[in-house]
């Protein structure tokens with residue numbers, strides 16, 4: 091390809107640009123926000139704690155070899171085994187040596203990815219806001235955008251391939267409709283989730299801990315009665331980033347005192363930070379109203395030369411920490427599609443089919459789990475009651491048995507498809523563990 095354009099220069103856009111740099115002479119990222127500004131407005135959720143799942147970390151290293159080393163040299167941490175602690179209903183899972191997680195803030199990770207992407211000789215970033223697609227005949231031929239500093243006058247940028255990485259508020263569907271193309275159906279699930287994140291000074295407390303994550307499970311019927319849901323990460327600049335989450339009437343506020351007292355009702359690592367560490371930031375809140383997924387494969391037609399990545403495809407309940415990993419996996423799916431010899435001007439069905447495997451897995455996993463909340467009213471998938479029952483039993487068994495825990499966590503970390511948990515061997519073992527108890 092001569093030129094590929096990526097609309098949106100956040101995490102998913104940068105990953106896509108990295109992949110496209112292997113296939114296009116010129117890769118242009120169009121992004122309205124000043125990306126180097128820590129308080130940029132384009133993606134306010136970036137200030138919340140972001141955990142990168144083990145598969146996301148693997149993918150990051152795949153596309154940017156040595157990036158972990160670069161980040162740890164600058165203060166990020168890497169944890170595995172005892173350093174990564176997952177709790178369910180206050181009960182700690184067995185540690186896993188093979189699960190490696192990064193302790194760093196989202197702006198820090200994104201900056202490392204941006205520096206590496208921008209350093210590629212054929213990638214450049216233009217400050218501007220995408221305004222529409224240029225479609226000729228059956229395929230996309232470029233984009234229209236307003237350069238920063240101008241009010242309304244649009245500029246045209248021709249391209250052989252365009253990627254939508256404009257996040258969950260992407261206007262791509264509206265643009266397609268304007269041009270007379272069908273709109274990909276949008277799935278939605280209202281979850282009314284509240285997030286609150288704050289930073290604490292990190293000292294000698296909790297030696298060796300990088301990540302601690304606490305979630306309610308079957309013993310509390312997924313309610314915060316036994317333990318507050320929350321997480322902490324040891325991050326750059328000798329800080330702990332702590333997040334608390336709650337649904338509907340239990341959404342956390344910006345009040346620092348409330349934040350600390352909720353931390354005291356959480357698992358031991360969060361309690362210890364609440365007791366011992368100095369708060370170093372305001373409490374930042376974020377209201378995540380609904381999960382959304384655009385089903386591109388269900389559109390009857392798509393113009394050639396167009397793909398979408400990241401939250402522009404699916405923006406899922408952040409509690410499961412899947413967003414960055416899905417974006418990284420989509421970059422790999424894009425690479426596999428382009429490597430397969432597909433012509434840039436054809437509809438990118440092959441890309442969407444590949445990406446659909448894990449986007450569906452992430453969506454199904456999170457929406458099925460969210461239906462355990464009484465205020466979440468659907469839509470219910472077929473066979474939900476059985477899925478929930480089996481899911482609860484496997485979760486219970488995974489808290490007692492090392493092998494099931496390993497299989498379970500490999501699904502949580504997106505290293506395996508959720509169907510790995512439906513294998514007869516896993517089901518039989520779970521039944522044996524629970525019956526023995």
Ligand SMILES: Cc1cc2nc3c(=O)[nH]c(=O)nc-3n(C[C@H](O)[C@H](O)[C@H](O)COP(=O)(O)OP(=O)(O)OC[C@H]3O[C@@H](n4cnc5c(N)ncnc54)[C@H](O)[C@@H]3O)c2cc1C
Pocket residue numbers: 097098099100101102103120121122123131132133135136138139140141142143218219220221255256257258285376378399400401402405408409410411412413414415417
């Ligand atoms: C509260 C919260 C906590 C989260 N925690 C985690 C976590 O722990 N782990 C995890 O993996 N994921 C987490 N996520 C999900 C993760 O943040 C997203 O999946 C991720 O930001 C997706 O990246 P993106 O590049 O697709 O979109 P975004 O990061 O939203 O970026 C979209 C970009 O598009 C730009 N843009 C918008 N309009 C235009 C336009 N017209 N033209 C050009 N550019 C445009 C914006 O300026 C922005 O830079 C969390 C999300 C939330 C809301």
